[in-house]
Amino acid sequence: MKNRKTTLLILGLLSAIGPFSIDLYLPAFDIIAQDFNTNVENVQLSLTSFFIGIAFGQMIYGPLLDKYGRKKPLLVGLGIYVVASILCAFTRDINHLILLRFLQALGSCGGMVGARAMVADYYSSREAARVFSLLMLVIGVSPILAPSIGAFMLQHLDWHYIFIFLTILAAVILLGTKFLLPESYAGNKELSLKPKSILSNFWQVLSNNTFISYCLIGSISSAGTYAYLAGSSFIMQTLFGLSKSQYGLAFAFIASAMIIATQINRWLLKKHSSARISLIANIWQACIGICMVIALSLNLLTFPTLLILIFLFLFGYGFIFPNTSAIALSPFKGLAGSASALLGCIQMAIGALASAVVSLLHNSTAWPMLSVMAFGAVASLVLHLFVRRFVKTNTELA
Structure with a gap:
């Protein structure tokens, strides 16, 4: 592969x-x-x-990526994102913003699906786990830089400029994808886009024990991350009184946990399997989740304690995501787009549910966020233990 570093950078930006x-x-x-x-x-x-x-949206992009290749659907998605971001910048109604954010997501998810599919195209299964860890370095920079950039912009500009910034960023990624990213799969023009054929391909993926087992393990584990995203702003800024800049720094510190974990994971993969690493990380994350709930129930949850516990929680997730993703996608090549779409769809559906539960249970305390985080970690661990004992999976990574 020519210009490997440039390719990885663009894949990381598409994912981020x-x-x-x-x-x-x-x-x-x-x-x-x-x-x-x-x-x-x-x-x-x-x-x-x-x-x-x-x-x-990922369910739409999967079949398109398998039929038309990776780049064309990516470019269309990024174009949708640019238009939606511009409209978000100029909206004056909360209902319109909610709708436009949905449209913006439809554009952005093409990059997420496409990047995962291209990793599956370019690399063998074990190497893919290392590449996913490397991509997490780029993805992990996002929660470190983004809140700090957002807080800085709010000190000098109106909030609408946040979406103008996103418009410019997406336009740069679009140009990089167009001119610098090599096509990894030309597509299979014989694939049908009729609903029956698409559903058949999706069912082929879903009926694979390796895929569904490790997809659910990683997705349920990620519920805690999405619960944190939904509740952290209120808890840190309102309950603990952090300023916007302080919140940005706290968010950056916590996000660094995933970067550290994913880079350690690349080293661990030289000696241990992805399944073993992710299982140990699952145990770690569940223990931390339980500690958070106990600390809150005993009124011991000071801000430094909360900060450290969430850092340790996301540290565990940094090992779970790349390894479960690589295992889930390992059985597929020609249907990598559909498999990537289902992986992302299930993860985001669970993430949406987790964030919605945090919002619906909002009671001006930290209970909604922390209880959802703990539940997701424990449920993921229970499933992982069940899979390891009772479910036969076909993968070199297990």
């Missing part, structure tokens, strides 16, 4: 555009609520609609 779109405007929740004369819970729904859009 969705997360960056989430994290950049988190510090602006209270300002947007005031501007639209609504409450923070309604603004949180714009985050939920984004998750739903990503979950739904």
Whole structure:
């Protein structure tokens, strides 16, 4: 592969555009609520609609990526994202913002699906796990930079400029994809886009024990991350009184946990299997989730304690994501687009559910966020233990 570093950078940016779109405007929740004369819970729904859009949109891109190759659907998706971002910048109604965020998500998820499919195209199964860890380095920079950039922009500019910034960023990624990213799969023109054929391909993926087992393990584990995204702004800024810049720094510190974990994971993969690493990380994450709930119930949850516990929680997730993703996608090549779409769809659907539950259970305490985080971690561990003992999976990574 020519220009491997450039290719990895673009793949990372394509993967990060969705997360960056989430994290950049988190510090602006209270300002947007005031501007639209609504409450923070309604603004949180714009985050939920984004998750739903990503979950739904990936099901569209999967078949398109398998039929027309990887780049054409990517370029269309990025074009949709640019238009939606411009409209978000100029909207003056919370309901319109919720709808436009859904449309923005439809554009961004093409990059997420395409990047995962291209990793499966380019690399063998074990190498793919290392590449996913490397991509997480780029993705992990997003929650470190985005809230800080958002907080800085809010100190000098109106919140609408956040979406103008996203428009410019997406345009740069679009140009990089067009001119610098090599096509990894020309597509199979014989694949039918009729509903029956698409459903048949999806069923072929879903009926694979390796895929569905490790897809669900990783997706349920990710529920805690999405619960954190939905609730962190209120808890840190309102309950603990952090300023927007302080919140950005706290968010960056916590996000660094995933970067550290994913890079350690690349080294661990030289000696251990992906399944073993992800199982140990599952145990770690579940223990931390339980500790958070115990600390809260005993009124021991000071801000430093919360910060450290969430850091340790996401540290565990940094090992779970790349390994379960690589295992889930390992059985597929020709249907890598559909498999990647289903993987992302299920993960985002669970993420949307987690963020919606945090919003619906909002009671001006940390209970909704922390209880959802703990539940997701424990449920993922229980499933992982069941899979290891009772489910036969066909993968060199297990």
